[in-house]
Amino acid sequence: MKKKIIAYLDNQTSFFSFDYVSDVFTASKIAEIFNVKRNTISHYLNQLTSEGKLIKVNSRPVFYLSKKTFEEENFKLKKNVYSSFQEILNEKPYFKKERDFFSLMIGHNQSLNRAIDQIKMSLAYPNNGLPVLITGESGTGKSYLVKLVYEYCIENDILKEDAPFITLNCAQYANNPELLTSNLFGYVKGAFTGANETQQGIFESANEGILFLDEVHRLNAEAQEKLFTYLDQHIIYRVGDNSHPLHINTRLFFATTEDLESNFLTTFIRRIPIQITLPSIKERSRNERIELIYSFFISERHIIQKDISISSQVINLLAGNHFKGNIGELKNCVKVTVAKAFMEQKSEQVVNISIHYLPSYLLRDTEQLVYNIDENKILIKSDTTLQQMIKINQLTQKGVIETFEKVLLIYRENHQDLSICEEEIKKHINKLFDELFFSKQRYSQYELLVYVTQYIRETFRQMRTAYGIQFNGNSVYALSYYLLQRGSTKWYPENDELSKSIAHLNQEIKSLYPDSYHYVSRILNICQPLIDLDIALMDYIILTLYFKKIDWKKEQGIPKAIIVAHGYATASSISNVVNRLLEKEIFEAFDMPLETTTKQISEEIINYCTQNELSNGLIILVDMGSLRELYQFFPKQIETPIIVVNNVSTPLALSIGENIQKKLPFEEMIEQSVDSAKLDWEIIYPQENRKKVLLTVCQTGIGTARQINQLLEKSLPVSCDLKIMPYSYESLHVNKKDDTIFSVYDVLGIVGTENPNIENLMYVSLEELISGQDTNRLMDGLSSVMTKEEKDLFNKRIIRSFSLEKVIQSVTILDTDKVIHEIEDFFREIEFLFNLLLGNNVKIALYVHISCLIERLIRNIPIETYSQYDELAQCHQRELSLIKKAFSVIESDYSVNVPNSEVAYVYDIIFKKSDISMIESDF
Numbered sequence: 023m024k025k026k027i028i029a030y031l032d033n034q035t036s037f038f039s040f041d042y043v044s045d046v047f048t049a050s051k052i053a054e055i056f057n058v059k060r061n062t063i064s065h066y067l068n069q070l071t072s073e074g075k076l077i078k079v080n081s082r083p084v085f086y087l088s089k090k091t092f093e094e095e096n097f098k099l100k101k102n103v104y105s106s107f108q109e110i111l112n113e114k115p116y117f118k119k120e121r122d123f124f125s126l127m128i129g130h131n132q133s134l135n136r137a138i139d140q141i142k143m144s145l146a147y148p149n150n151g152l153p154v155l156i157t158g159e160s161g162t163g164k165s166y167l168v169k170l171v172y173e174y175c176i177e178n179d180i181l182k183e184d185a186p187f188i189t190l191n192c193a194q195y196a197n198n199p200e201l202l203t204s205n206l207f208g209y210v211k212g213a214f215t216g217a218n219e220t221q222q223g224i225f226e227s228a229n230e231g232i233l234f235l236d237e238v239h240r241l242n243a244e245a246q247e248k249l250f251t252y253l254d255q256h257i258i259y260r261v262g263d264n265s266h267p268l269h270i271n272t273r274l275f276f277a278t279t280e281d282l283e284s285n286f287l288t289t290f291i292r293r294i295p296i297q298i299t300l301p302s303i304k305e306r307s308r309n310e311r312i313e314l315i316y317s318f319f320i321s322e323r324h325i326i327q328k329d330i331s332i333s334s335q336v337i338n339l340l341a342g343n344h345f346k347g348n349i350g351e352l353k354n355c356v357k358v359t360v361a362k363a364f365m366e367q368k369s370e371q372v373v374n375i376s377i378h379y380l381p382s383y384l385l386r387d388t389e390q391l392v393y394n395i396d397e398n399k400i401l402i403k404s405d406t407t408l409q410q411m412i413k414i415n416q417l418t419q420k421g422v423i424e425t426f427e428k429v430l431l432i433y434r435e436n437h438q439d440l441s442i443c444e445e446e447i448k449k450h451i452n453k454l455f456d457e458l459f460f461s462k463q464r465y466s467q468y469e470l471l472v473y474v475t476q477y478i479r480e481t482f483r484q485m486r487t488a489y490g491i492q493f494n495g496n497s498v499y500a501l502s503y504y505l506l507q508r509g510s511t512k513w514y515p516e517n518d519e520l521s522k523s524i525a526h527l528n529q530e531i532k533s534l535y536p537d538s539y540h541y542v543s544r545i546l547n548i549c550q551p552l553i554d555l556d557i558a559l560m561d562y563i564i565l566t567l568y569f570k571k572i573d574w575k576k577e578q579g580i581p582k583a584i585i586v587a588h589g590y591a592t593a594s595s596i597s598n599v600v601n602r603l604l605e606k607e608i609f610e611a612f613d614m615p616l617e618t619t620t621k622q623i624s625e626e627i628i629n630y631c632t633q634n635e636l637s638n639g640l641i642i643l644v645d646m647g648s649l650r651e652l653y654q655f656f657p658k659q660i661e662t663p664i665i666v667v668n669n670v671s672t673p674l675a676l677s678i679g680e681n682i683q684k685k686l687p688f689e690e691m692i693e694q695s696v697d698s699a700k701l702d703w704e705i706i707y708p709q710e711n712r713k714k715v716l717l718t719v720c721q722t723g724i725g726t727a728r729q730i731n732q733l734l735e736k737s738l739p740v741s742c743d744l745k746i747m748p749y750s751y752e753s754l755h756v757n758k759k760d761d762t763i764f765s766v767y768d769v770l771g772i773v774g775t776e777n778p779n780i781e782n783l784m785y786v787s788l789e790e791l792i793s794g795q796d797t798n799r800l801m802d803g804l805s806s807v808m809t810k811e812e813k814d815l816f817n818k819r820i821i822r823s824f825s826l827e828k829v830i831q832s833v834t835i836l837d838t839d840k841v842i843h844e845i846e847d848f849f850r851e852i853e854f855l856f857n858l859l860l861g862n863n864v865k866i867a868l869y870v871h872i873s874c875l876i877e878r879l880i881r882n883i884p885i886e887t888y889s890q891y892d893e894l895a896q897c898h899q900r901e902l903s904l905i906k907k908a909f910s911v912i913e914s915d916y917s918v919n920v921p922n923s924e925v926a927y928v929y930d931i932i933f934k935k936s937d938i939s940m941i942e943s944d945f
């Protein structure tokens with residue numbers, strides 16, 4: 023048993039961390055693992071401790087670790103029994119000192135992590151370590167890093183207490199490279215004119231210490247040669263003497279702001295195995311920049327010996343600026359700002375730092391707007407530490423990061439399959455947003471919130487214009503709160519495994535919710551430069567899943583409309599007036615100064631076309647005859663119909679705008695407006711590449727069609743270039759192939775609740791999809807737009823999305839279980855009253871139809887009146903009354919009244935559905 027315990031603890035101890043001591047080291051856990059009584063285990067553990075095999079930590083609970091493994095992984099221990107882990111830590115050689123030194127360097131655990139590891143490695147290398155070359159722009163901390171290296175070496179006995187640390191800035195000798203060489207390596211008497219005495223060089227003075235050559239690219243070829251000799255053999259020769267080598271032991275650090283390739287002899291570079299590049303301030307995360315700013319204000323506080331209160335705008339402006347002189351310039355900027363405020367507020371107890379004290383160039387250069395609002399203050403007192411300040415900063419984003427971690431944990435626990443764990447993940451995301459909405463902290467960040475929301479609102483406005491997406495007012499706030507809390511911290515996954523999971527999840531979400539993902543990406547890209555975000559893949563994931571819930575409401579069927587007119591503001595003024603009158607941004611303006619050519623205008627418009635979603639067509643109102651030729655510049659591959667209307671005027675634009683709002687069919691929008699005005703217009707249909715569409719229809723209007731549309735869109739693979747759009751059943755039923763939709767699009771087929779019976783056109787009923795009967799037929803009809811893999815994926819998703827429950831869930835807000843029960847009662851009643859058995863297809867059609875019907879009634883949404891109601895009522899009054907009777911339970915349960923038209927549609931489904939067989943019952 024003792025052997026087993028030792029083996030177990032050897033293994034566990036290799037994972038031991040002071041930061042989190044797991045219960046695997048406690049007697050009770052070990053007893054549980056070996057299925058032995060606790061007392062027995064304690065007895066063995068104590069014996070092993072006194073044998074020196076284990077260490078015992080008498081904290082509560084008591085922990086036991088393998089001494090051998092601990093010492094291998096950490097450091098030698100003096101005892102076997104300790105009162106706490108802190109007591110063990112106190113024995114760690116140089117523990118405090120080592121940690122303290124490099125941690126003074128902000129970014130030591132983030133952007134400088136690797137650089138510091140490399141330095142430590144170079145110092146540990148035998149025979150005086152390895153030489154290190156540090157590159158980086160001016161002010162990135164090269165000199166500061168070497169200074170810390172020196173202190174680290176002293177504290178860790180790598181160098182003796184009185185070891186020399188000599189810095190030589192080679193740039194000081196820019197005009198006299200020979201002087202630099204002789205100062206560096208020393209010279210012998212008579213080596214050159216004026217060499218009256220033999221003189222030892224800086225190299226010798228740095229013996230047994232550190233020599234730091236800054237701006238080392240200034241060394242001339244001769245000096246570089248001399249350095250090789252040292253690097254290769256650890257000897258130097260004084261200038262003028264090549265026969266007396268001097269043995270030197272100095273650790274070399276070089277720094278340069280220059281490009282290595284062009285300024286150094288390759289032979290020199292090859293001899294320096296460790297090369298480190300320090301990041302510019304722009305490359306550091308915002309959090310690191312904020313840490314730097316805080317630390318500089320804290321040091322200024324020590325200098326002026328007065329508390330400092332800083333407005334959060336000041337921090338924002340400093341953190342948002344990418345100082346060319348990097349940290350050095352940032353530090354100076356803080357110094358100057360504090361000095362200026364201090365001078366002006368000598369008699370005040372606390373020095374207030376507002377944006378007025380910042381250097382003016384900072385305000386001028388900043389991309390961020392500055393508001394003159396009463397803001398939050400950050401107070402630095404005599405005992406304020408950087409750690410405290412960072413903690414406050416990090417707290418704000420804790421909730422978001424915790425959600426990241428939780429989501430990833432759930433995803434990984436569920437074999438990286440979103441279909442199993444999506445609901446659970448969404449619960450956590452919704453919880454996060456609930457917390458964000460109600461967070462008290464928000465109030466303390468009020469000003470920043472105002473700032474962020476106005477950008478988000480503007481971003482959403484752009485999205486509305488570009489994609490025709492309507493936003494729920496809450497979305498602006500949800501996104502603003504999220505971004506505010508998220509802060510601008512770079513978030514890195516802890517390891518490669520996690521990164522892989524994130525990439526996997528990202529891919530899954532991207533293909534599952536392509537639209538939502540696309541919109542989220544657009545929004546984040548637009549906001550990113552404005553609010554200085556460091557976006558991680560997790561942000562796309564969280565936001566896509568969150569916004570999916572709200573659902574982007576697409577404005578259906580509205581074409582884009584633009585006004586193009588010569589002159590500096592003609593187009594803008596017309597569109598302004600019209601948009602204001604219509605209370606909607608219908609028109610976009612393209613002002614064209616007079617010298618612009620038609621070709622240039624076309625290019626602008628084509629550019630606009632590529633950036634906006636135009637699948638509902640584009641209407642261009644132009645001001646002069648010559649512009650009519652505009653379309654000749656359009657590429658043949660246009661995918662959308664374009665109407666060009668000549669001689670734009672405000673009344674014409676207003677009339678067309680009204681028609682657009684009424685969602686009239688594409689050509690009618692113009693016909694109705696221009697008829698009276700006798701203006702000329704032209705419609706250009708895409709000839710080669712008409713967009714392929716699948717239409718969704720429902721017989722009662724457009725409501726259910728839209729829902730079917732959404733379900734299909736969600737199932738559509740991202741890579742597939744198919745448009746799915748709801749369309750009027752009535753219009754197709756009456757016009758058949760003459761309907762305008764067929765000249766605008768390449769219609770591949772129709773999915774719906776009722777067949778408009780168009781010759782040679784695929785029709786798949788909703789019931790077929792729900793019953794999973796004939797998805798193959800649909801897939802066959804889509805062969806021209808989908809590869810086999812895409813069809814398989816589409817099919818798989820349709821089967822998943824079109825279960826009866828899911829369809830009902832998506833078409834209504836009603837409680838699915840309840841509504842299904844009610845409808846089943848309705849079936850029984852119908853079967854009883856008419857003495858028949860409803861076929862499965864009829865039932866499925868009725869499930870969907872009636873649940874939508876109930877919702878329509880509850881929400882007071884009108885439907886198209888049943889056109890031949892009177893004739894139907896004349897012949898089938900009895901049937902209509904019986905159907906109405908069967909509805910009585912539903913009517914009373916939902917407090918609604920089923921109107922005649924609705925009853926008539928239900929009659930059609932039960933008795934007329936052409937492709938559904940109705941089984942008469944035997945009795």
Ligand SMILES: Nc1ncnc2c1ncn2[C@@H]1O[C@H](COP(=O)(O)OP(=O)(O)OP(=O)(O)O)[C@@H](O)[C@H]1O
Pocket residue numbers: 126127128129158159160161162163164165166167279314317349350351353
């Ligand atoms: N990571 C850091 N944490 C805290 N302070 C830093 C850090 N890096 C640099 N500094 C501070 O920034 C200032 C500029 O750094 P430093 O002089 O080392 O830059 P440099 O790269 O050597 O510049 P140059 O090439 O112009 O000589 C120093 O005062 C230093 O204290």
